[in-house]
Amino acid sequence: MPEIVLVVDDDETILEFAKHVLSGLGCQVVTLNDPVAALDYLGREEVAVLVTDNNMPVMCGLELIEKANIVALETVKIIMSAYADLSVALCAINQCQVFKFVPKPWKPEEMADTVIDALQRHRTLQTLRRENENVLRSLAQTIELKDPCTRGHCDRVATIAVQIAKILGLSIDMQREIKYGGWLHDCGKIGVPEHVLNANRKLEADEYTIVKNHSVWGADVARKANLSAVVVNVILCHHERYDGTGYPNGIGGEDIPIEARIVSIADVFDALVTDRPYRKGLSLEETLDLVISMKGKELDPFLVDLFINCQAYLADETEQQCGEQILIKESSEMNRISLRGDYSITGVKEQIPFLAQHLARVAEIRPGALGQEFHHEIDFTEVQVLDTCGCQLLAALLRNLRELGIEAPIFKISDTHRERIHLLGFDVEIFAGEYA
Numbered sequence: 001m002p003e004i005v006l007v008v009d010d011d012e013t014i015l016e017f018a019k020h021v022l023s024g025l026g027c028q029v030v031t032l033n034d035p036v037a038a039l040d041y042l043g044r045e046e047v048a049v050l051v052t053d054n055n056m057p058v059m060c061g062l063e064l065i066e067k068a069n070i071v072a073l074e075t076v077k078i079i080m081s082a083y084a085d086l087s088v089a090l091c092a093i094n095q096c097q098v099f100k101f102v103p104k105p106w107k108p109e110e111m112a113d114t115v116i117d118a119l120q121r122h123r124t125l126q127t128l129r130r131e132n133e134n135v136l137r138s139l140a141q142t143i144e145l146k147d148p149c150t151r152g153h154c155d156r157v158a159t160i161a162v163q164i165a166k167i168l169g170l171s172i173d174m175q176r177e178i179k180y181g182g183w184l185h186d187c188g189k190i191g192v193p194e195h196v197l198n199a200n201r202k203l204e205a206d207e208y209t210i211v212k213n214h215s216v217w218g219a220d221v222a223r224k225a226n227l228s229a230v231v232v233n234v235i236l237c238h239h240e241r242y243d244g245t246g247y248p249n250g251i252g253g254e255d256i257p258i259e260a261r262i263v264s265i266a267d268v269f270d271a272l273v274t275d276r277p278y279r280k281g282l283s284l285e286e287t288l289d290l291v292i293s294m295k296g297k298e299l300d301p302f303l304v305d306l307f308i309n310c311q312a313y314l315a316d317e318t319e320q321q322c323g324e325q326i327l328i329k330e331s332s333e334m335n336r337i338s339l340r341g342d343y344s345i346t347g348v349k350e351q352i353p354f355l356a357q358h359l360a361r362v363a364e365i366r367p368g369a370l371g372q373e374f375h376h377e378i379d380f381t382e383v384q385v386l387d388t389c390g391c392q393l394l395a396a397l398l399r400n401l402r403e404l405g406i407e408a409p410i411f412k413i414s415d416t417h418r419e420r421i422h423l424l425g426f427d428v429e430i431f432a433g434e435y436a
């Protein structure tokens with residue numbers, strides 16, 4: 001696949017010219033005149049190079065780059081501006097990690113050369129990352145050698161955690177860091193003696209204290225290895241509990257970084273469903289029931305709902321289609337899609353207030369069917385909590401709706417929630433609901 005170069009400018013003439021100049025470089029040139037749409041695109045696609053104008057309405061180029069550094073860390077950023085003063089250039093280069101500054105008006109050769117350099121830099125970064133990735137994965141496998149009964153556990157935890165992150169609409173960079181966190185979440189177990197790690201009995205108090213140290217030890221190693229804050233958070237906090245009774249710091253709720261809350265679910269799920277020397281793994285249904293029973297105690301209730309829904313969706317294609325029919329039937333009867341009710345996909349009877357994730361996935365698979373049935377009105381007024389995850393989820397849903405050509409879905413939502421949605425940069429028509 002050709003590398004993507006994204007050019008952002010509010011001036012269509014410049015976009016056309018840039019496309020003409022850069023299309024000969026063998027890359028795929030994408031042009032957008034809206035920085036908010038550009039940010040959304042950067043979170044979804046792997047963009048090699050971003051070339052952005054600075055002086056744009058709504059969001060300036062520097063702000064776009066600053067935000068892009070969160071959702072698309074590895075994208076190499078170039079800023080162009082007609083106001084080629086030194087302070088903008090310095091600010092761009094020093095504060096926002098901009099690769100180069102191109103003063104406007106730029107010459108075609110100058111722009112082409114800068115983008116060629118940026119593409120080269122991106123390739124180098126990719127190579128380094130692949131090498132690092134191999135090292136990280138081997139490290140995770142080394143830990144499993146110490147504890148053979150958990151073989152494959154780290155890989156599976158990483159896969160499940162990425163699945164959740166993806167459905168949440170987290171950026172590609174974040175998904176990748178969560179994968180590394182999943183691989184390495186137990187890397188501190190290297191410091192735990194094998195006779196303790198593999199003990200087939202109840203641990204003595206002092207032995208349990210040693211085992212509990214693995215999250216702090218692991219996080220320390222990760223910090224010293226210059227791994228990202230996301231990876232460190234996963235390792236440090238994957239045994240924190242949502243109700244605040246976990247370890248090492250006893251933090252709870254949203255104080256636990258979302259990446260750690262995601263990996264905790266994946267970790268618990270895989271530990272329950274797989275065989276251990278002292279017990280057989282539980283069935284999928286028993287495991288899901290147990291995971292549900294941990295809502296609000298060990299695990300984040302919102303993420304559990306999301307995970308259960310996702311598991312159910314992946315588990316059985318036939319029943320999955322059944323879920324889809326219920327959904328569509330419901331929408332045509334009620335003239336809106338309801339996000340509450342006893343919704344069962346695989347027989348796990350559970351009140352799941354948040355069906356947005358499922359909607360998003362259905363939309364992804366059945367655009368035609370859903371496009372016709374969908375009434376573009378989504379009622380969130382029954383939703384009591386719309387935390388960061390909820391916003392991310394809505395963002396994912398909106399993206400799916402946009403792909404269906406539904407540009408401005410109507411969201412019934414409280415004022416508090418409206419604020420947070422706007423913070424995400426989505427321009428949707430939102431009506432305040434009764435719930436405040």
Ligand SMILES: [Fe+2]
Pocket residue numbers: 185186214238239
């Ligand atoms: Fe652990």
